[in-house]
Amino acid sequence: MSSTVAPSGLTRPAHAEDPASAVVQVYDTTLRDGAQQEGMNLSVADKLAIAAQLDELGVGYIEGGWPGAIPKDTEFFARAAKELDLRHARLAAFGSTCKPGAQPHEDAQVRALVDSEAPVITLVAKSDIRHVERALRTTAEENLRMIGETVRYLVGLGKEVVLDAEHFFDGYRYDPAYALRCVQTAFDAGAATVVLCDTNGGMLPDWVSQVVGEVRAATTGRLGMHAHNDSGCAVANTLAAVGAGAAHIQGTINGYGERTGNADLLTCVANLQLKLGHDLLGSDGLRESSRISHAISELTNITPYGRQPYVGASAFAHKAGLHASAIRIDPDLYQHIDPVAVGNDMRMLVSEMAGRASIELKGRELGFDLAGQSELLGRVTQRVKDAEAAGYTYDAADASFELLLRHEIDGHGPRFFEVESWRTFVEHRPGVGAPTDAEATVKLRTGHGRVVSTGEGNGPVNALDDALRRALVSTYPEIEGFELTDYKVRILDSQQGTDAIIRVLIETSDTVHSWSTVGVGPNIIEASWEALTDAIVWGLLHAAVEPR
């Protein structure tokens, strides 16, 4: 596509390397700096799942957290060492240099970094003399000693050391000589990379370009860029730094982070890779970026931002009308890149153009060849569109999609049981045994006759799940092997409070597979029931059970 190269006649600034020859490292800090975002609270399991997605994306580094300072992060590194099998990324533990007056090997916080067993240690250090004096309350020389000795100590233990020079740009503006001494001290002690941090996020691209160029001319090692978006320029500042010679970029998935967030890593990478000729994730990784962005949104439970560049749901959505026919003939005239390059799709907001191809592909993935069946394909596409308009999402619920597809193929789908009714009851009486009690009753029919079953649980969905299993287990003992492993709730159209539409996603596993189902409705219990029954049906189907 023509727009993936620089405009003809435009040249790069003289101080930049040939962009095609510079190898830029991609360093993800979603799990550490991204986790500072308001409202985000990740469990260790969430962090492990996100790390696996990041590795699949193909980033070079995953910063997992601050072991020693945050107990959950200490646990993350302990479990990561056993449970994560990283193919691309190196794991980085974040922490601080030793304290004023202390030796690195005596500092408990530095020890915790070593104990994390991460091969990469990223040390945050002050490089703004005002922060050294007012926040750290020590001297300029002591701060340099802390940097030099801590880096040297960790390098001596075989670690790859990255130094995050906090408040670097503000510090350089105030006292460039001192900021440069911090950088060179780290390089002299063996740091692999020194990252220039716009910690307060207030920089503009021209300023970044000039400062990075000057630092590059005055020091000797690999420079990195860590940008925040307070001026709305985090992506542009990252590009400016690379243009001026930085060869390591830090950012977060979906731009998560404190205040206005960090640089959106996928946007930075897509710009560098598709427009400036860098090869960062490879084209395979980049093609996974929309999917991985959305998968991580599910894990963080932060509503995806539709207008997010490249990977947002609206990023390639065109309002039909004036340009519709022209777009159809010549999409390249109306899109800055081919959305396939980032795993996204062009959507025509009022046309039926999108969908059929991806549904055909999805069907093939599930073992159904819809290619020759135009009428069926049209029906399934329409049914998916209607369902998505109502709030369903099949991206994260393959099993429900397969049941929908089977329903359209034979007119009814699998018939393991027929539900007559269900009810659930929650009662809270302080001082009476367990103060809150949940109970559910399910009435249904199988080929063996009518069953009425009551279950209990510590919540209404748990009680319903229990009642449903009790009702079915004598007819279908196979369900004893199914385990509910994840349950997620999202409120759609959240301006209506408890009247809003609710989407429930459930993940179920047996010893071999896990599968996901979806339910939607104004009532959370009803939506949960839909996802629960889909989960049982899909599980029985794939255990090759016949309806009894």
Add this chain to the structure above:
Amino acid sequence: MSSTVAPSGLTRPAHAEDPASAVVQVYDTTLRDGAQQEGMNLSVADKLAIAAQLDELGVGYIEGGWPGAIPKDTEFFARAAKELDLRHARLAAFGSTCKPGAQPHEDAQVRALVDSEAPVITLVAKSDIRHVERALRTTAEENLRMIGETVRYLVGLGKEVVLDAEHFFDGYRYDPAYALRCVQTAFDAGAATVVLCDTNGGMLPDWVSQVVGEVRAATTGRLGMHAHNDSGCAVANTLAAVGAGAAHIQGTINGYGERTGNADLLTCVANLQLKLGHDLLGSDGLRESSRISHAISELTNITPYGRQPYVGASAFAHKAGLHASAIRIDPDLYQHIDPVAVGNDMRMLVSEMAGRASIELKGRELGFDLAGQSELLGRVTQRVKDAEAAGYTYDAADASFELLLRHEIDGHGPRFFEVESWRTFVEHRPGVGAPTDAEATVKLRTGHGRVVSTGEGNGPVNALDDALRRALVSTYPEIEGFELTDYKVRILDSQQGTDAIIRVLIETSDTVHSWSTVGVGPNIIEASWEALTDAIVWGLLHAAVEPR
């Protein structure tokens, strides 16, 4: 504040004017290009209300829509002429040049622009030869004639004419000579401004800087910039254009617009005004920008984006416990600008990383001076840590935090009512009226005696909310003004399926404030109940109601 000026030693590019002397026009297109956003549907009354807000903000131009093409926009201009009393802004009608083969005065669409009585007419025209030939299906020369004659006709009628050169950057890359002829033709015919549009949004700042510099050197009049955010660089591209000599910027409030949106006008203005020395809205206008951004969000009914630069709810929210003690001493070291300059506030988030310093700051923000009370501060900090370990989060639930604090201060907190018990019931019977039914009963005591109340809803939480309000309204009629506006559910440690811990966040509003509360537990209904009752208690407290 020191960061409002360029770093010492940094100079502007040689081709830029002295920024302090260039008068940059601010042109808002929220009502026209912004309205292309997916999901936005503005009434004429909405548009009039937004225009009044924009005028208060102090923008120079308000583009109201496309009269003649969109009936609602024709009506907008008719009503605006009578109802809007603009103090700062000039109203602009957007439309197209005359059609191929037609004269401007014979073209119905051009007549509708004149009939709108807007003093400014903004004409969209092709400047990319490929679009001229493939989409417009006419010749290079005929397109120039259409531009020249339509501009000349409207200027002759006393209009200020702005030409939006569509797809300009892509067109300039492909055929710079033709793109330049389009610009100069418009200037020769009397256009006041020619706006270079990055219609597909794929440009990067260096490219914009170079193209605008070249166009400025080759043509004679005022140049403008119209950016979209497809590369995540709309703000930086706008700054780059101004740096290269553009003196008119177009954008939308909150970055609304098709796909990834237009340049966020308030972010562009804040950067230019607070960091680059331009005087665009005056400091009074800028101080209104947070309020006006939020007011326009209410009118568009699009959920505000918390991480939006400058005006977002999180833009000056600090979470890290590490920094809290230093922020208290010296906020300028941790903020890129003073939030007061854009009418926003610094906020401290109470989080698991929080220590005593951030709790003390948070208390001060809520009106409690904990500075001298070391024992109380220690107790509150411990209670927050315990609660967060159990799954609570207070960074998104200020109201629950305040109730916790009051409880620690007086040992019990406010006593508006005492709950005896509650229960809720959900039943699903297909084929029986509404197939799923939710009902709840609440038993509680106020100073007026014991109340038993039953409520209904389309889900169990909705039914409980209804029952609780019915139980309290005769004692506390103030709660009629409270509205539940957001409800979020998060499953913690989601590897345990429906046995997991559930966190509910609820937002409640009255006509003046909105407040957030949190509830946690293994049972979603119990967690919702906790957040619901906290919401009522906080609302009554802040309505200055005494327990009755």
